[in-house]
Amino acid sequence: MIPLWLWIRVSENENGKRRLALPIPIFLLWIVLVALLLMLAPLVLLAGLILLPFGWGRPLFGIYGNIFLLLGSMSGLSIDIESRRQHHLTRILLK
Amino acid sequence: MSEERKKILEMVAAKKITIEEAEKLLAALREPNSTSTPTTSPKYLRVRIEPAPGNDQGERVNVRVPFSLVRAGLKFASFIPVHAQDKINAHLKEQGVPFDLSHFNPQDIEELIHHLHDLSVEIEGKEQVRIYCE
Numbered sequence: 001m002i003p004l005w006l007w008i009r010v011s012e013n014e015n016g017k018r019r020l021a022l023p024i025p026i027f028l029l030w031i032v033l034v035a036l037l038l039m040l041a042p043l044v045l046l047a048g049l050i051l052l053p054f055g056w057g058r059p060l061f062g063i064y065g066n067i068f069l070l071l072g073s074m075s076g077l078s079i080d081i082e083s084r085r086q087h088h089l090t091r092i093l094l095k
Numbered sequence: 096m097s098e099e100r101k102k103i104l105e106m107v108a109a110k111k112i113t114i115e116e117a118e119k120l121l122a123a124l125r126e127p128n129s130t131s132t133p134t135t136s137p138k139y140l141r142v143r144i145e146p147a148p149g150n151d152q153g154e155r156v157n158v159r160v161p162f163s164l165v166r167a168g169l170k171f172a173s174f175i176p177v178h179a180q181d182k183i184n185a186h187l188k189e190q191g192v193p194f195d196l197s198h199f200n201p202q203d204i205e206e207l208i209h210h211l212h213d214l215s216v217e218i219e220g221k222e223q224v225r226i227y228c229e
Contacts, residue, residue, distance in 0.1 A: 055176035062174055069170065073163035076139070080157040084146075 002030060002068070003075040003094035011089045026094075030071065037064060099124050136205075137162055137212045137228035145223045153222065162208055162228075169204045 004027040012018040041064070048060035078093040100121065107117045140160040146153025175183065187194050216226040 055178055059174040059176060066167070066171060066174065070164070070167045073161060073167040076159070076161040077164060078157075078159045080155075082155040082157075084155070085152045 001075050002027075002072045003077075004030075005095050007091070007093040007095060009089075009091040009093070033067075037067070097124070136209060139229050140165055140211070141225075141227055141229055143223075143225045145225075147219065147221055147223055150221075166204055166208065169207075 004025070006024040006026045008020075008022040008024065010018070010020045010022075044060055044063065048057045051057045051060060074094050076094065078091065080089065080091045082089045103112075103117050103120045103124075106112045107114060112120075138161065140162060142156070142158040142160070144154075144156040146155065184195055211228050214226065214228050216224070218224040
């Protein structure tokens with residue numbers, strides 16, 4: 001499933017006691033992306049037809065499917081960075 | 096009748112287990128690999144970077160990449176045009192990597208990912224790097 005939220009969690013320890021959880025609605029970004037892709041679709045199709053004899057047509061025709069495949073695979077991607085010196089834990093999670 | 100089946104039926108007769116529990120046990124006996132750990136495809140590729148022992152001040156990085164993302168990335172390789180594949184193959188060969196992109200097909204991805212299940216890379220130096228699948 002395409003991730004809808006990007007969670008950024010920052011927690012601070014050692015009596016810093018700060019916890020921040022920031023959900024970013026990346027589904028808004030996907031709406032803009034879909035609108036952009038729809039607008040570019042005729043151009044991509046035309047470019048694909050022109051470049052087909054040169055071997056670049058197939059990648060262009062498949063690019064839309066692959067973009068959505070890539071986006072849909074990103075759910076669950078997480079990156080944790082912990083700095084003991086500064087007692088910081090930053091977590092980025094796509095959900 | 097096998098010994099295990101006999102024991103299960105004796106336990107039912109002695110009312111130590113219910114019929115439903117006995118049915119589950121018998122079903123498990125029927126499956127050939129029921130006791131072995133199931134070999135499922137790995138779900139995540141994990142990369143962990145930790146400071147070397149004795150260095151508590153370093154940063155720790157923990158990255159979890161879903162395997163579906165790895166699959167999607169590998170599928171992009173099939174969209175590389177043929178003439179570009181030749182150039183890439185030539186460069187790879189120069190670097191000593193005998194890999195042919197033109198023979199790489201999406202069916203190989205599942206086999207590759209299945210074999211990555213046992214992948215484990217550990218590097219120790221200033222930092223400890225560990226790459227594994229789970």
